[in-house]
Amino acid sequence: MSRIKTCFSTLEKANRKALISYITAGDPHPDLTVSLMHTLVEAGTDIIELGVPFSDPMADGPVIQAACERALSHHTSLHHVLDIVKEFRSKDNQTPIVLMGYQNPIEVMGIEIFAETAKQNQVDGILTVDLPIEQADATVPVYRKNNLDNIFLIAPTTSAERIKNICQQSSGFVYYVSLKGVTGAGHLDTSEVESKVLEIKQATSLPVGVGFGIKDAESAGKVATFADAIVVGSAIIREIETQADNKEKMLKNIKTLLSEMRVAMDNVSSNEQTNKEVA
Amino acid sequence: MTRTASQLAPEKESRTEQSLPDEHGMFGEYGGRYVAETLIEPLTELEQAYFRCKDDPEFIKEFDTDLANYVGRPSPLYHAKRLSQKCGGAQIYLKREDLNHTGAHKINNTIGQALLAKRMGKPRIIAETGAGQHGVASATVAARLGLECVVYMGEQDIHRQAPNVYRMRLLGAEVVPVTSGSKTLKDALNEALRDWVTNVDNTFYIIGTVAGPHPYPLLVRDFQAVIGREAKSQILEQTGRLPDALVACVGGGSNAMGLFYPFIDDENVNMFGVEAAGLGIDTDKHSAPLNAGRPGVLHGNRTYLMEDDDGQIIETHSISAGLDYPGVGPEHAWLKDIGRVEYEAVTDEEALSAFHELTRVEGIIPALESSHAVAYALQLARSMPSDKTILVNLSGRGDKDINTVADIEGITI
Numbered sequence: 003m004s005r006i007k008t009c010f011s012t013l014e015k016a017n018r019k020a021l022i023s024y025i026t027a028g029d030p031h032p033d034l035t036v037s038l039m040h041t042l043v044e045a046g047t048d049i050i051e052l053g054v055p056f057s058d059p060m061a062d063g064p065v066i067q068a069a070c071e072r073a074l075s076h077h078t079s080l081h082h083v084l085d086i087v088k089e090f091r092s093k094d095n096q097t098p099i100v101l102m103g104y105q106n107p108i109e110v111m112g113i114e115i116f117a118e119t120a121k122q123n124q125v126d127g128i129l130t131v132d133l134p135i136e137q138a139d140a141t142v143p144v145y146r147k148n149n150l151d152n153i154f155l156i157a158p159t160t161s162a163e164r165i166k167n168i169c170q171q172s173s174g175f176v177y178y179v180s181l182k183g184v185t186g187a188g189h190l191d192t193s194e195v196e197s198k199v200l201e202i203k204q205a206t207s208l209p210v211g212v213g214f215g216i217k218d219a220e221s222a223g224k225v226a227t228f229a230d231a232i233v234v235g236s237a238i239i240r241e242i243e244t245q246a247d248n249k250e251k252m253l254k255n256i257k258t259l260l261s262e263m264r265v266a267m268d269n270v271s272s273n274e275q276t277n278k279e280v281a
Numbered sequence: 282m283t284r285t286a287s288q289l290a291p292e293k294e295s296r297t298e299q300s301l302p303d304e305h306g307m308f309g310e311y312g313g314r315y316v317a318e319t320l321i322e323p324l325t326e327l328e329q330a331y332f333r334c335k336d337d338p339e340f341i342k343e344f345d346t347d348l349a350n351y352v353g354r355p356s357p358l359y360h361a362k363r364l365s366q367k368c369g370g371a372q373i374y375l376k377r378e379d380l381n382h383t384g385a386h387k388i389n390n391t392i393g394q395a396l397l398a399k400r401m402g403k404p405r406i407i408a409e410t411g412a413g414q415h416g417v418a419s420a421t422v423a424a425r426l427g428l429e430c431v432v433y434m435g436e437q438d439i440h441r442q443a444p445n446v447y448r449m450r451l452l453g454a455e456v457v458p459v460t461s462g463s464k465t466l467k468d469a470l471n472e473a474l475r476d477w478v479t480n481v482d483n484t485f486y487i488i489g490t491v492a493g494p495h496p497y498p499l500l501v502r503d504f505q506a507v508i509g510r511e512a513k514s515q516i517l518e519q520t521g522r523l524p525d526a527l528v529a530c531v532g533g534g535s536n537a538m539g540l541f542y543p544f545i546d547d548e549n550v551n552m553f554g555v556e557a558a559g560l561g562i563d564t565d566k567h568s569a570p571l572n573a574g575r576p577g578v579l580h581g582n583r584t585y586l587m588e589d590d591d592g593q594i595i596e597t598h599s600i601s602a603g604l605d606y607p608g609v610g611p612e613h614a615w616l617k618d619i620g621r622v623e624y625e626a627v628t629d630e631e632a633l634s635a636f637h638e639l640t641r642v643e644g645i646i647p648a649l650e651s652s653h654a655v656a657y658a659l660q661l662a663r664s665m666p667s668d669k670t671i672l673v674n675l676s677g678r679g680d681k682d683i684n685t686v687a688d689i690e691g692i693t694i
Contacts, residue, residue, distance in 0.1 A: 057462060057593040058579060060471045061317040061478065067461050079591035105315060105578040110592030132315045132578065136305060157319035159481065164321070182319055183479040 005098040006174040024235030026053035026069035028078025030246040045257040046264035054103030063186035065236040088123040100127040117148040127151035169206035186236030190215040223266030306495020311611035314494040328496040358515035371665035375675040385677030387418035393504035395422035398485035405429040409473040411466030412603035413445025415489030420454035430454040433472040435465040463596040490533025491610030494581030505539025529674040530653040532604035536676035555657040557599035558626035568597035571624040600629035601649035631656040648677035
């Protein structure tokens, strides 16, 4: 069983929702990334989404753009990102890792070589933001062959027909983009998100993660009532950005942020449990 | 001269190109729709709207009428006799897109896309711009149709093209400086895509060149193909035969695609696309992906790119902001690979010299972008006998560039 699948089934048994934390590899410095990843796990992260820096991250908002620029100022390449995963695995063999990025760096490395190295270094899933299913014919089978989960985005604009097709290509989980916009965007209409997530759940038995507009315990708690996983990214990066020179404080702030989200999400799960019991 | 055929998609059945792009927007292995999921549905809607309009006589009539009465088409084809004589080779003809309203070919496309926006009921348009010509052309049609207009422009280009920035503001557009990345055209495109993904319900994104996700390379080409259709009938009328060569500059490649497309099946017409060699193809200061780049994925399509060994897009250089772009339209990538078009490159210095030559010899001040085409045409003409003809797309006028040229020559205006 894949790490991602194991992770979700363990959480389900405990009646908990997954907290997926995103950071950009190499931000603020490649030497810090592995310890940041361990901190994310200590603070309650179930799955790590590790961003592969790209010069033109057109689906990302200003916060993650800036993270990419900081990482690229240290020449953090896809090769480095794969090395970082390998190093992380020497201490943590359990937490699933999804690489999230754009198609061009992968193509330059070569899809086969990338997939084989990712497998060797124990990456668990690949999410390529600018690779919708129509363009993914060349990658899906290669990743599958290398036991890498193919994770695709579903958007508020995605039609019912496409949702089905996307779910068929997906494994691990599907990622619902909670709003029309870029990462780190403003207001989240949770009732709208809920109805779409329920629609997706009709189409697949895969867990559904929700991300793009979740920034604090309150929004995480709300979304956790109906989603299987919460993705948080820009809110973490903001802490990295403001505390780039103070590693201790950075790690402490991130821990606080994630712990609060964790508590809010777990409260939801236990309330749900209580409600079910009452019913 | 008979008014050029009005259909958007030429009806020639024998055209091998006619079938391209395929239903996935691919020109061979290039093109496609490499975008975040949120944009797939809006792009599909745009494609459907365009396919409805392109054969709709009402739409075609409106487009043609605007091109005639607002843009001033057909633009003349001018035999540059003195320039040809001075070269001592082939006869050079200039397709005068510089005489269009707003001073470049860009308006052909913005008229078409703004009409589409109106049909689709989108009250807000956005655009990216490098040299500012596409921004001005977008702001112009927005003013005319009463649409809200936001133009994204790299901070560096805002400094290089101050007159065009002011022009856009006069026209009522909001010009948003882009400070991320290299602060040039590619970053403006990223920012426009981010705006579109956020405001997709009420916003139409007018892409200025034959790049970006499908259907943009297709629809921009079709709107610009009026250049080639007119040029074809004009050169036949003036010389009695087809030209021996076509020459156009290539940044994203819309003026070149517009000129080339109606001639693709005319096998005896050689075609030359001219990229910006900047300080030289062998330096790292140029914008010539077809000459010195390799295929990759950027801005929604697969095409030739300027990138480093890690797949990061690198900063480009050209004296002309309009050619300063690390990618190129996917149809050009395809035409290069099948060998139908030859892609050459011209340095800043050669372009500048052609700028002066055309200005002094013919009394026409060309845009620095178009000066690249003129420079290559001069080289080509010298190698051909005087009974041969070269048709050059003079894609824009040079008024916007006089500050740049003066600066280089140490002159304060």
